Amino acid sequence: MIQLKEVFKTYTGRNYKVNALNGIDITIPNAQYVSLVGKSGSGKSSLIKIIGLLDFDYRGEYIFQEKRLEQHFNDQIISNYRKRIGYVFQDFQLIDRYTVQKNIEIASVIKLGKLDTVAVENSLRKVGMLEKKDSYPDELSGGQKQRVAIARAMVSNPEIIIADEPTGAVDEANTKGILKLLEEIHDTFNTTIIIVTHDKDVALSAQRIIELRDGRVKSDIFC
Numbered sequence: 001m002i003q004l005k006e007v008f009k010t011y012t013g014r015n016y017k018v019n020a021l022n023g024i025d026i027t028i029p030n031a032q033y034v035s036l037v038g039k040s041g042s043g044k045s046s047l048i049k050i051i052g053l054l055d056f057d058y059r060g061e062y063i064f065q066e067k068r069l070e071q072h073f074n075d076q077i078i079s080n081y082r083k084r085i086g087y088v089f090q091d092f093q094l095i096d097r098y099t100v101q102k103n104i105e106i107a108s109v110i111k112l113g114k115l116d117t118v119a120v121e122n123s124l125r126k127v128g129m130l131e132k133k134d135s136y137p138d139e140l141s142g143g144q145k146q147r148v149a150i151a152r153a154m155v156s157n158p159e160i161i162i163a164d165e166p167t168g169a170v171d172e173a174n175t176k177g178i179l180k181l182l183e184e185i186h187d188t189f190n191t192t193i194i195i196v197t198h199d200k201d202v203a204l205s206a207q208r209i210i211e212l213r214d215g216r217v218k219s220d221i222f223c
């Protein structure tokens with residue numbers, strides 16, 4: 001379970017101060033499939049960076065699987081927590097000069113601290129991309145690249161997948177394929193899925209839709 005209690009995030013610079021999150025209270029039980037929506041600037045990215053343990057500079061409380069996360073945690077502890085989260089990005093963030101397999105292998109080394117060839121093969125199989133393991137990212141369609149990115153997220157067998165606009169750069173047919181894949185992962189492995197989207201249909205594919213406005217939860221609907 002993920003719990004955020006009264007979370008505030010402020011960006012400050014020499015000439016600016018932006019209150020991006022203004023008291024977020026959210027509980028997401030394990031194995032829930034959630035979409036996070038809201039207008040541009042409403043705080044979605046700020047929120048998933050905190051949930052995804054990519055930003056510790058906030059006020060409030062974050063409880064991750066019953067453990068309160070502390071901002072002074074050292075890198076080793078943080079990376080142990082990050083292993084439990086898989087990230088999927090709109091622009092795939094694959095390394096173009098490496099094959100599909102090598103991309104996943106690198107993630108295995110980073111996330112697991114070792115090359116786990118079985119985990120690499122399994123995650124490519126799960127997303128139906130094992131046959132393309134020797135291809136380079138620029139030989140793949142957008143939908144195929146996103147499948148590889150999902151395989152990369154799966155390599156550490158994460159409890160949570162955070163997907164930031166995963167269908168933002170693919171066409172309608174591939175959007176359906178990616179949503180089906182995320183749904184299968186959710187159903188098969190009980191993975192918690194948090195998907196940020198601007199697309200109403202994508203949002204509706206989730207079990208729950210949380211809408212942010214001005215850094216606050218505007219609505220929280222169970223579908």
Ligand SMILES: Nc1ncnc2c1ncn2[C@@H]1O[C@H](COP(=O)(O)OP(=O)(O)OP(=O)(O)O)[C@@H](O)[C@H]1O
Nearest residue numbers: 011018019020038039040041042043044045046047
């Ligand atoms: N690094 C930063 N420095 C200063 N302000 C920032 C920074 N990142 C975000 N902001 C501001 O914080 C607010 C929330 O931004 P955030 O990126 O979280 O919103 P969002 O809902 O993800 O937007 P989008 O849909 O456009 O990605 C906005 O006013 C934004 O300008």
